Amino acid sequence: MSLKFWIGGSGAGKSHDLYQYVIEQSQKNPATNYIVIVPEQFTLQTQRDLVLAHPRKGIMNIDVLSFARLAYRIFDETGDENSQRMVIDDMGKSLVLRRIATQKSDELSVLGKNLKKLGYINEVKSVISEFMQYSIKEHELEKLMEYAKNRPMLQYKLKDISILYRAFLEEMQGTYTTKEELLEILCRVIDQSRMVRNCVFVFDGFTGFTPVQNQLLQKLMVLAKEIHVTVLLRTAEQIDQEQEEQKKIQEQMLFYMSEKTISTLAKMVNDLNVPLQAPFRYLSTPVYRLKDNPALAFLEEHIFRNTAETFLEEQDAVHILCAKNPEEEMKQICIEISKALRNNPDLHYGDIAVITGDTQLYAHTAEQEFTLYDIPYFMDQTRGILLNPLVEYLRALIEIIVMDYNYEGIFRYLKSSLSDFGQEDIDQLENYVLAFGIHGRKQWSHPWLRKSRHMQAEELVRMNELREQVTMQFECYEHGMREAECAKDYVQVIYEMITSQNMEQKAHAMAEGFEAAGKMETAKEYHQIYRMIMDLLDQICELLPDEQMSVKEFGELLDAGFDEIRVGVTPPSIDEVMIGDITRTRLKDIKLLFFAGVNEGIVPKGNSVSGIISDLDRELLSEQEIELAPSRRQQAYKQRVYLYMIMTKPNQQLYLSYSLASEEGQALQPSYLIREIQKLYPNIEIKRPSFDAGSALSERLMTPKSALGELAACLREQLNPEYEALFSWYLSDENYKKQVLLYVEAAFLPQKTDPISKAVAQVLYGKVLTNSVTRLEKYAACAYSHFLQYGLLLKERELYSFEASDLGTVFHETLKLYSGLLEKSPYTWFDIPEDAENELLRQSVEASMKTADILYSTARYQYLIHRITRIMERTVHMLTKQVRKGLFKPNNFEFSFATQTDFHSLNIRLSEEEEMHLAGRIDRVDTYEDKDKVYVKIIDYKSGNKSFDMAAIYYGLELQLVVYMNAAIEMQQKEHPDKEIIPAGVLYYHIDDPIIDTPKQLSDEEIEEQIQKELVMRGLVNSDQDILAMIDQEFQDSSTVIPVSKTSKGEFSKSSSIATTEQFYLLSNFVNQKIAEMGSQILSGRIEQNPCVTQKQDACTYCDFHSICQFDEREQSAEKRQLDKLSAENALAGMNMSLHKKSDGEEV
Known part of the structure; x- marks a missing residue:
């Protein structure tokens, strides 16, 4: 019975010398057992080290165990009934806690509302595991609650945790145990062990011990022959019990945990009268590992020591790399590794390691870059399985039932790669479901009849075939799940489904595919996944067999279990670069170490303790001298030890790297560790690699x-x-x-700016080009965007939703229906009474709603019906007022000119073989007729606030109103061949119910007047005084109908949007010329990327084809057309000049 410390800094040789001592003693004393206790993740490496160090290459009376494995070893010997209880893992704890949380939800005042969130049960489990690990009993928890009475929220949380903790312990009583309880049970039965009395115990690789581990050590001090403990401490000065009172000050010291360990264990042996042997101290400087590397030895001796000493000599051992982002950071690391291997034939991949404070952040980038640079590697991390296809498949099936055949569940299932559906079928089916809002078992169970615009009849047949295949796969399984009553029943249905679908064979086939592709780690995950899922189902049957639950609750139970499962794999080869994290990864005999991601937020690592008990809570509770897991502040101190240990692992070179920005482009700051290194090595240069074409x-x-x-x-x-x-x-x-x-x-062939041949253009468009005005405006904005949309017929996926364009469609349909009903009624726009107007409008709104059934699908959309009705009431009321103020009579509504093949303005000859037909629909044509003339006014309804822009007409961006006017004039000319047809105006009416924002109180009449001003039509009006009077008989100084006003001198104001009859004809002729030019260009094959930019718009802003076009302004050939700002006068002058050039035979 004795205790001996082996005390030294990192790399001093503590473990090496202690293992040599154990090997020598084991040979001298073959009857004595030597048990080496190390952290769980270090057991295999330690076994290997001992075997290789042993002269016989075998260890007969030496065992390498973790604390848990030691417990099982002694349980096997003693056979105590408490030790024979089934040990449940974290997954089992989550399952039990999920059930307890459901049962106790009404008693939980704070935690109850969150317990069904994915991952929250894991937080509760972490707190309970922490209490068990630190031996906090119920009475101590009550003491903490009493102490927290001045902190109500903390007290409520502790109360909720106490309820769950008590229920959990009752559930475990006599039947199960947890891994945290193993050492408590071991402490109770270890006195019965004979094996322990003939053992020498070695504890290596621990930075400190938990309270329950200390209790076990206290037992072993009395029972075992010897105990040896390695302690990471750069100086061998111990602290006595009086100094223990100053521990809060000493927490800031680098080796505080080590000093605390020595003090705690020394006090134990003193209390037990157990001999404390003279410690083996490593006082030499530098430490053994770094004796030939002065620069790294200096780092080991001075880092985190508040020293003013610096290393000024030239050195090539410590480096700092700075990169733009994690991808370039990992790329530079790969380059440095490749260079090092090329320059040093004695260096192997196994001599190199890459460590980061956040393996998840760097894992994907590391895999990508290491593969690209042909560097073999092993990713030392455990993986969650929530995204594994087999798990996703099962979770999706549960969701389909719970959420009644929802879109997300069905397509998660189909895309899991286990559903036996082809990818093309899945894509087509998804497009159909999204376009028509298919949701619910009822819709999936009945034939689909609706077709999209370009859908063929045989495609709809195929959709129904796929629908039947999907529902057939679900039916048997769904029936079983709905009939199930308890957890065991659900598990049985899941098991039958898994076996019938050959999931085990499919998982192994996928694993073999990964093996063939060289992805050994992923292959190992897929080889394990089936067994892990079966283990989860077995645990549910074991722990909760008769638990009554709904399908939804069973799904939540499965999620809690899946969330706990972690897949770990062993390195497939020795000669690989190890990629790991600061605390988990065990490194041995490393020559080069790359420390990646040395940024704030990563180093030091963020808070890893439970989020339920906050950092402030922990600081408060620590005042009661009840030890919990370290707080954020304590973690920061503790992490310095891990940083010290990791940076002193390599014996040749250390690289620290950081990024300037994240993958998302957010700015990042280097960690304080970079500054610490720069203080120690003031001459160190930060290497900033460049990956552009100009660099070496x-x-x-x-x-x-x-x-x-x-x-x-x-x-x-x-x-x-x-x-x-x-x-x-x-x-x-x-x-x-x-x-x-x-x-x-x-890169070069072909460029998107190159034209397609005329023959290809004719295949795409035909010799007769049928165009809408909107399409021509699209071409004027960008020829390439027009080509993608109308040439290649590309389009975004149709979604079952109600967008702004759909709202405009409903508005137009309602006004069309209203106008039609009004024409059939005994009334006109001029004399319809208000009650009749409201009744016709009600009928029109109801009828238009039938074409938009989506508006009845959700409460939000149903509210939109009320909003549409209100806007339509305002619109019809205002349109009626505007009509009654003038002499013009609304004549044609939603007039389509697609079939007007004899209209010259709509059927344009482009060449001897080519022509263009214009199609479109005019919202409203108003006319006024006298003895010799017919006056025509065009009104276009807009759901957006559209303004009239003469410059946009000049550039071809807004042709609609003028084309409509041309068509209407030609129509009237055919109806009235003996009369002159005069353009009176082209106007936009904004469909809206505006809110008047005013600082003063207004009467109803004043509000109505303000609304009329807001809804004045915008556009262009004939400046003839008689025509203005025909439109608005009340017009004097200003109008509430058209955009015209006069100054005090009786002249038109600058804001008036007017044109003479001759200017209207100029507009007409110019637009005819413009559309003919654009038609010719389209059929000639011009498709260049030429997006235009005006003061009001950029053609790229709302373009749907960014991902295809990839327009790059950095290229000399890819410049946007900056269109000059033109006044109305200058635009008209430009049109006039263009027409004259054309008539003179010049090319425009």
Whole structure:
């Protein structure tokens, strides 16, 4: 019975010398057992170290165990009934806690509302596990609640936790135990063990011990022959019991935990009268590992010591790298690894490690870059399984039943790669479901009859075939789940479904596919996943067999179990670069270490303790001398020890790297650790790698695969000689020639600005081009966008939703119906009474709603019906007022001119073989007729606040109103061949119910007047005084109908939007010319990327084709057309000039 400390800094040789001591003693005393206790994740490595160090390459009387494995070893010997209870893991605890939370939800004042959230049960489990690990009993919890009475929220949380904790312990009583309770049970039965009395115990690799571990050590001090403990402490000065009172000050010291361990264990042996042997102290400087590396030895001796000493000598052991983002950071690490291996033949992949404070953040980037640079690696992390296809498949099936065949559940199931549906079928089915809002078992069970605009009859047949296949897969399974009453029944249905669908074979087939692709870690995950799911189902049957629950509750139970499962794999090879984190990864004999992600928020690592008990709560509770897991402040101190340990692992070179920005582009700051290193090494330079075409390629040329990516990124730029040589090499290598030529083709041949041939244009559009005005305006804004939409017929996926364009459709349909009903009624716009107006409008709104059944699908949409009705009431009321103020009579509503093949303005000859037909629909045509003339006014309803822009007409961006006027004039001319047709105006009416914002109180009449001013039509009106009077008989100084006003001198104001009859004809002729030009350009094959920019709009802003176009303004050939701002006068002058040039035979 004795205790001995082996005390030294990182790399001093504590573990090595202690293992040598154990090996020597085990050979001298073959009858004595030597048990080496290390953290769980270190057991395999320690076994390997001992076997390799042993002269016989075998260890007969030496065992390497963790605390848990020691407990099982002694339980096997003693056979105590308490030790024979089934041990449930974290997954089992979550299952039990999920059930308890459901049963106790009414008693939980704070936690109850969150317990069904995915991951929250895990938080509760963490708190309860922490209490058990730190031996906090119910009475101590009551003491904490009493102490927290001045902190109501903390007290309520502790009360809720107490309820769950008590119920959990009752559930465990006599039947189950947890891994946290193992050591408590071990302490109760270890006195019965004979094996322990003949053992020498070695504890290595611990930075400190928990209270229950200390209790076990106290027992072993009396029972075991010897106890040896390694302690990480740079100086061998112990602290006595009087100094223990100053521990809060000493928490800031780097080796505080080690000093506390020595003090605690020394006090134990003193209380037990157990001999404390003289410690083995490692006082030499530098430590053994770094004796040949002065720079790293200086780091080991001074980091985190508040020293003013600096290392001024030239050194090549400590480096700092700075990169733009994590991807470039990992790329530079791969380059440095490749260079180091190339320059040092004695260096192997297994001699190198990459450590980061956040493995999840860097895992994907590391996998990508290490694969690209052909560097074998092992990712030392456990993985969750929630996104595994088999788990996703099961979760989706539950969701389908719970959420009544919802879209998300069905397509999660279909896309899980286990559903036996082809990808094309899944895509087509998804498009249909989204377009028509298919939701619910009822809709999935009945034939689908609706077709989208371009859908063929056979495609609808195929959709129904797929629908039947999907529902058939669900029916048997769904029936079983709905009939199930308890957890065991649900598990039985799940098991039958898994076996009938051959899930085990499918999982193994996928694993073999990953093996063939060289993805060994993923393959191992897929080999384990089926067994893990079966274990979960077994635990549910074992722990909760007769628990009554709904399908939804069973799904939540499964989620809690899946959330706990972690997949861990062992390295498939010794000679691989280890990629791990600061605390988990065990490194041995490392020569080069790369410490990635040394940024604030990553180093030091964020708070890892439970979020239910906050950091402030922990600080408060610690005042009661009840030990809990470290608070954020304590964690920060503790993490410095891990940083010290990790940075002193390599014996040749240490690289620290950080990023300037995240993958999302958010700015990042370097960690305080970078500043600490710069203080110690003031001459150190931060290396900032460059990956552009102008930088030295030879510094980064490591593998053909990695260099190919760099070359592809620079092909459009001026290549320097190095890149030209690399390009020539790829062309000469048959393995890469085809790939590099594809990159060249993508970069240069063809450019999107190149025209398509006239023959191809005719295939796409035909010789007779049928165009809408909107389509021509699209072409004027960007020829390439027009080509994608109307040439290739690309379109966004249709969604079952109600967008702004749908609202406009409902508005137009309602006004069309109202106008039609009014024409059939005994009334006109001029004499219809208000009650009749309201009745016709009600009928119109109801009828238009039938074309928009989506408006009845949700409460939000149903509210929109009321809003539509209110806006329509305002619109009809205002339109009626405006009509009654003038002499014009509304004549044509929703007039379609698609079939008017004899209208010259709509059927334009482009060449001897080519022509263009214009199609469209005029919302309203108003006319006034006298003896010799017919006056025509066009009104276009807009749900948005559209303004009239003469410059936009000049550039071809807004042609609609003028084209409509041309068509209406031609129509009237055919109806009245003996009369002159005069354009009176082209106007937009904004469909709206405006809210008047005013600082003063207004009467109803004043409010109505303000609304009329808001709803004045915008557009262009004939300046003839007689015509203005025909439109608004009340017009004098200003109008509440049209955008015209006069100054005090009786002249038209600058804000008036007016034109003479001759100018209207000028507009008409120019637009006819413009659309003919654009029609010819379309059929000639012009499709260049030429988006235009005006003061009001940028053609790229709302374009649907960004991802296809990839318009890059950095390229010289890809410049947007900056259209000059033109006044109405200048625009008209430009039109006039253009017409004259055309008539003179010049090309425009």
